[in-house]
Amino acid sequence: MLPRWLKKSVPTIEQTKTVRQVLAELDLNTVCRSAHCPNLGECFASGTATFLILGTNCTRTCSFCAVDKGNLLPIDIDEPQRIAQAVKRLGIQHVVITSVTRDDLVDGGAEQYVATIQAIRQSNPESTIEILVPDFLGSESAIKKVLTATPDIFNHNLETVERLYFTVRPQASYHRSLKILAFAKKFMPELIIKSGIMIGLGETINEIFSLMDDLISVKCNILTIGQYLQPSVNHVPVAKYYTPAEFDELRNRGLEKGFTIVVSSPFTRSSYHAEEVVHQLMS
Numbered sequence: 087m088l089p090r091w092l093k094k095s096v097p098t099i100e101q102t103k104t105v106r107q108v109l110a111e112l113d114l115n116t117v118c119r120s121a122h123c124p125n126l127g128e129c130f131a132s133g134t135a136t137f138l139i140l141g142t143n144c145t146r147t148c149s150f151c152a153v154d155k156g157n158l159l160p161i162d163i164d165e166p167q168r169i170a171q172a173v174k175r176l177g178i179q180h181v182v183i184t185s186v187t188r189d190d191l192v193d194g195g196a197e198q199y200v201a202t203i204q205a206i207r208q209s210n211p212e213s214t215i216e217i218l219v220p221d222f223l224g225s226e227s228a229i230k231k232v233l234t235a236t237p238d239i240f241n242h243n244l245e246t247v248e249r250l251y252f253t254v255r256p257q258a259s260y261h262r263s264l265k266i267l268a269f270a271k272k273f274m275p276e277l278i279i280k281s282g283i284m285i286g287l288g289e290t291i292n293e294i295f296s297l298m299d300d301l302i303s304v305k306c307n308i309l310t311i312g313q314y315l316q317p318s319v320n321h322v323p324v325a326k327y328y329t330p331a332e333f334d335e336l337r338n339r340g341l342e343k344g345f346t347i348v349v350s351s352p353f354t355r356s357s358y359h360a361e362e363v364v365h366q367l368m369s
Contacts, residue, residue, distance in 0.1 A: 088327070091330050096127045097128060104133065108176055109172065112169075113168065114168055116136055117138045120138055120142050120186075121151065123355055134178050137183050140191075143159070143186060146255075147256070150245070150321060158188070163201075166206075169183070169202055173213060178210075178213060179213055180360055180364050181206055181213050182217075183199065184217070184218035185199070189223060193227070194228050195220075200231055200234075203235040203236070203237055216237060216239035216357070217237045217239070217241060218243065220242075221258060222266070239308075240274075240280065241280040242267055243356055244260065244264070246289060250288060250289060254287055267304045278367065282309065283309075283310070283312075284313070285312070294336065295339065307346045308346060308347045310348075310349045310350070310355070312350075327352075330352060333351050347367065349363060
């Protein structure tokens with residue numbers, strides 16, 4: 087049974103109708119649905135969503151993630167324009183674009199990120215854009231490609247502490263992810279760098295602190311920390327439910343270590359209240 091602080095009210099179908107209709111009419115995917123995000127109703131009701139490009143099936147088998155595996159589809163070349171239309175119709179001021187991992191593609195899907203950013207910029211020049219990218223197998227050329235499209239925020243999640251990668255992210259690399267963040271900052275020093283983790287997978291507090299230090303060392307500006315929730319019985323079980331007070335303590339420690347912003351709460355996800363974070367940065 088979930089602790090009381092992990093129970094939240096669900097918006098009505100009517101409150102989420104506008105976003106659901108736009109997504110359906112434009113045949114667009116969201117990580118909100120694919121990853122079984124607990125904030126889906128809240129975000130849809132507020133008129134926003136996190137767009138998922140490159141299909142809905144992933145080439146990796148992370149044990150925490152609800153996104154479907156295998157059965158990969160060709161790149162949808164019209165998808166960027168449809169996303170730009172959705173942004174305009176919904177009036178989204180801060181757009182978050184993410185994707186499944188596509189290790190089958192030569193550039194990991196970087197070109198689709200570029201096309202999507204460009205389409206949004208053309209039709210929604212006032213909107214800020216945040217991209218949450220996979221690791222592109224560490225390809226610097228792929229990272230350069232997406233960075234030259236000038237997103238406002240570059241996000242790549244570490245997801246968990248180094249020790250747990252073997253069981254939680256067996257096809258990923260903790261140090262490769264750190265190198266990606268470091269490369270992005272070096273390539274574009276003024277770029278806002280962001281990363282996020284889930285807790286409750288069996289990590290220790292000291293391991294979380296060490297991860298924070300590693301992110302600070304690569305000049306990461308924003309850190310998000312949220313509670314891991316098991317999507318199904320086939321996924322890795324929850325080892326611990328952190329209390330809201332513990333999340334507050336982690337936020338304070340992160341700020342002490344030098345992050346510009348730390349968003350830390352049970353329901354925090356990478357793009358949860360992302361627009362508010364941008365406003366905070368600009369205030």
